[in-house]
Amino acid sequence: MKPIIICTFYRAPHDSQGTQIEELDLSLSKLGNKINTHNVIITGDFNLPNINWENHHVTPNSGYSTVAANKLISLVEEHGLIQHVNEPTRKQGNANNILDLVFTNKPGLIKKLNVVDGIADHNTIIIDVNISPKRKHRPKRKIFIRNKADHLNIQKSLDDFTHEYFSLNQNMTVNDKWNLISTKIINIMKHYVPVRLTTSRYNLPWFNKDLKKMCKRKKRLYKKAKISRNPEDWQEFCNIRKDMHKHLRSARLSYINQFLTTAITDKPKAFWSFISKLRQDNQGIGDLNIAGNIISDDKQKAEALGNQFKSVFTYEGNSKLPNLNDSPHGKIPELTISLKGVHDQLSKINTSKSQGPDGIPPWFLNRYAYHLTPIIHDIFQSSVDSGQVPKAWNEANITAIFKKGNRAETSNYRPISLTPVISKLLEHIIHSHIMKHLEQHHILTDHQHGFRAKRSTETQLIQTVHDISKYLDEKKSVDMAILDFTKAFDKVPHKRLIHKLKYYGITGPISSWIESFLAERTQQVVINGSASKPIKVTSGVPQGTVLGPLLFLLYINDLPNNLTSNVRLFADDCLLYQPIKSDNDISLLQNDLIKLEEWQNTWLMKFNPTKCFTMTLASRKPTPNIYTFCGQQLKSVQSHCYLGVQISNTLNWTAQCNSVARKAQQTLGVIRRNLNQCPTHIKSIAYTTLVRPILEYASASWDPHCLKHIKTLERIQRQAARFCTHNYSRKPGTVTQLFKDLQWDTLQTRRKIKRLSIIYKMEHNLIDIPLDHYIQHNTRTSRKHDSQFLQIRYSANIFGSSFFPATIKEWNSLPSNTVSSKSLKSFQNSLIQHFNN
Structure with a gap:
């Protein structure tokens, strides 16, 4: 300790x-x-x-x-x-x-x-x-030593099994097929892949033989001095203790520098694992408070969390399904899976990921993709054609992830499913097939930016901030409602979900397969090897799977229908905002809240009104309006964190810059504590990958124009530069030189490059923000370049400094060779060269 x-x-x-x-x-x-x-x-x-x-x-x-x-x-x-x-x-x-x-x-x-x-x-x-050291002996696990596997015999065994499999499988069910395949793979691994057991080591990796000898000698001298009480014996003990501490610090520093220098390039996962452990903030699941009783046993904690996750399930019963009228969408075609598609999926497996409950590691599937492809293809096609998922694929181990709040409360954890790797591969194939259907028929609402290609929190925030700042520039106030679902992913009722999928044209074997994927699931919470009893999953889309997020998007896809206010969705985050010119506009937003109440009752979802808020945004001191939702008056706030960005009621970025600087400062403190004696390049990598992303998260949407805000952010990077180089000189120009030595651009320059890169992406359809909706090309010939945009007019800095007005001005001033770059990378390199010149 x-x-x-x-x-x-x-x-x-x-x-x-x-x-x-x-x-x-x-x-x-x-x-x-x-x-x-x-x-x-x-x-x-x-x-x-x-x-x-x-x-x-x-x-x-x-x-x-x-x-x-x-x-x-x-x-x-x-x-x-x-x-x-x-x-x-x-x-x-x-x-x-x-x-x-x-x-x-x-x-x-x-x-x-x-x-x-x-x-x-x-x-x-x-x-x-939290200072009590708790050493828990984790159960030993079997680990396959893949670099010592007998590859030739494994390949031969798989080829022999393929012939045997196709001679036996004509009348077998999908479940029987997978039992046969998985049993054979496990047996082959047992025969031809050596195994070792994990060990629970508490000694530090830099605690070498010399230090162990010194430790034993220190203990002997302590016992001797304690018995003799001789001052000379005590002095000898003190000397060896001091010497040991000195050697321990030296050994730790030598190990860290040597390990991190090689791991940063050869074993990046090991590098970040080391950094994560040093943070000492990833505490796992500590003691839990269950009805006033504190439990610390892993088995009991797993049972408590399992019961908590079960308690939020939606009971659908035999209630009548809502009427969706006739579907205007075409039917999804049948899915024919190719051998090449299966081989591609096996070859792309991330071998560093964990194995699922079936015990088949990702590296095995990847290493022997060629030999496994025929049998995996057969079971994939059989599963889709029959609309049945093997039972083992629906058995999930749950990892409980802490969200926020009191760590002792089970309600502050969310379940992440660890499922067999092989089932995720088929999910990828089905996901791709469904997405083609959804895109062909333009089914997914344009209001949704979560879990979608070319969209992100940043694209959502850019458009949201643009709308609001434009309203403010037109002398209108804006009322915003920030709405929060209760356990959204866990509450999706299965019958209603299948009902909606059929409305969107997802019918036939694909619909049957998804129904089997959802309705026959079980899960158990696992903590340090201790598992809860298996629990039948009666609602929800499993988090941690490939299909789960897409199924959730489809379930809430009709939420914006019939709403008159602006609506933004990012997964389960829902935002409504309405420009206010009269009492009628207030009524429009209130009516939309009433419609959302009706929607949640119809579709058995649930908003949490205690975590829903309103905000009135105005260029001057705003007067909040009163709204009710789900029988409660919504609390009005002056600022709120939406998608990780603090939005205030005057749309200035003071709260956001201060919040970002504080978080970055804390993370920089972690690096300072743990990497203080490391070489400059290790510190620099740690800063640019752990701290700077905090300072730049979604920054294109909130890039500040006020000097005080810019200085607040730059101060963190200046501190980091001094720390990385161990140069704390206050001479003028010192930090500028440090930036050159470290090859860092200022954060302000980096934000400018980021904003211009987004315009480039919009021009080349690399990002899903509709260009024509926000800006127009200038048809007049310009001496600079031919890709000029019409400047957006504004009357106040709130709008003028927002993304589109500010970035268009900078884009129009770029040289022609930069704008005409053939790739995003070359465009960014040209920007850096242009700014440096």
Whole structure:
């Protein structure tokens, strides 16, 4: 267990210049590298309620020191700290303030935090600290050593089995066929692939023989000194202990540098696995609170989570199916699977993925694709023609993934299905066949951007922000409703889903196959090798499968029908927004909410009104309108995180930039703690792959134009550059030179390249944003290039700095050779060269 440093601090209210904050900063600086290697907890009364700890924003003119607040935020970001208190700790009259704070240097250090009534005017903060080391002996697993497999005998055995299989399978069911195939594959592997058992090792990989000898000697000297109580013996023990710590640090550094330098290129999965473990935030599933009882046994936890996942299933019963009228869509053609298609699927298998419950590893299917293709093709075609899925393909092991909230609550986990690899291959084939049908008949709603080719959260956000900013530029306010489904993927009722699929023309054997795929499923939760009892799945589309997301999209495909407001869907995220000019517009949005209530009742889905919100956006201080949904008045908010981006009611990006900077700062802190002594190129790779994506997520939709926002983001990269090069000089031009040495562009330049690249993608149909809907080509001849667009006019910066108006201006000024680039890569390279010049 790592040492713990606990600090208690009090800031007097009259410290308006933040002098005491500076003293705290000095004390933390004196800790040196300990703030990276130790567990640090800082608590105290800071008397600064004017800080919004969600976005690190300081409220001006609040009666509290802005100077001290900004110094505290700088301290927190500089040292990579996380603040955990998010509810008032002092109530006086109508004022509810967060005065008492708890900081840690690691997000996972606080397991639970409660604010309870205190004996004085401040509430008491009770924290449950996650510092108890728990070593659990995981059950040993058999691992096939594939690089020692007898390939010739495996190939011969598979070829012999192919002849035997086709002589036996005429009257066999699909289930019998797969039992025969899977049994044979497992037997072949047992005969010709060596096996070893995994071991539970607790010693560190850099703990070499010399260190083990030193450790044993240290223990002997400790026992000797304890018995003799001789000062000389104690001194000898202290010397060897000090020497061992020195050698341990040196061995760890040498191992990490050597391992990461080779793994980054040869074994990238091992590299990121190492980084992930160092974070110490991926804690798995800890103790669970079941009706007030704390359970820690893996078997009991698996049963509890299994019961939780079962409890959310939709009961459909024999209720009458809704009327969908006559289908205007054509019928999906029958699926004929080719040998080449099967071989291609086997050859494309990602061999680093885990095997499914059937025990057949992906590498085996991939390595022997040529020999397996005939029999796999036969069972695939038989399965589709008969509309039956082998029973083993519908048995899933569930991994419970924590979402957010209290880790002890089972409702805060979602189930991810681990199914046989072979069944996913057939799912890919069927998925492709269905998508061809959907695209041919233009069935999928254009409002949906989730799980669709050439679409992403960024394409959704670009169009949404454009619409809203344009309304604001036209002096209209916008009312937005952010709606949240309850356990959407797990609640889809199967009969109604099949009913809708038939309406969309998915009938015949494909419909029967999907019905078998859904209706005959079982699942069991597995935690560290301990499994729950198998549970029959009565509703939902399985997350973790290939077909699950597409089936969900088809089920909610008709949700936007008959709505008059603008609607945006990204998987189960639903957004409505309506420009408001009169009370009639308010009524239109309210009526749409009523229609969605009717839709959920008809199709047995469920919105969660307590997690649904409204927001009124306006260029000036907006006045929220009142809306009701599912029998409750919706809460109006000033900002909300939609698809990972903070949208505020004035559409400025202060909250987003602060939120992004805070998350990036925390991740940079992880790198600082764990890779401090690594070479520059390792640090640089860690920054560009772990931190910079946070700063650039969907940035084309919110690229800030305000200098303060730009500086907020650039500050993180400047800190990263100093860390990577270990150069903390404050001489003018130092950071600019560091960027050149590291070959980094500024974040502002990178966002500009990203925005221009999206326009290029739109021009060349590489992204699904309808070009003609937003911009028009300029027919006049230009000296720059022939792909000019008409500039979009605007009256305010909110719209003028949004994606299309800002990017068109930059696009039109590009040189002709850049715009005429033959590929996206060459276009981006030309942009970099153009900007550098």
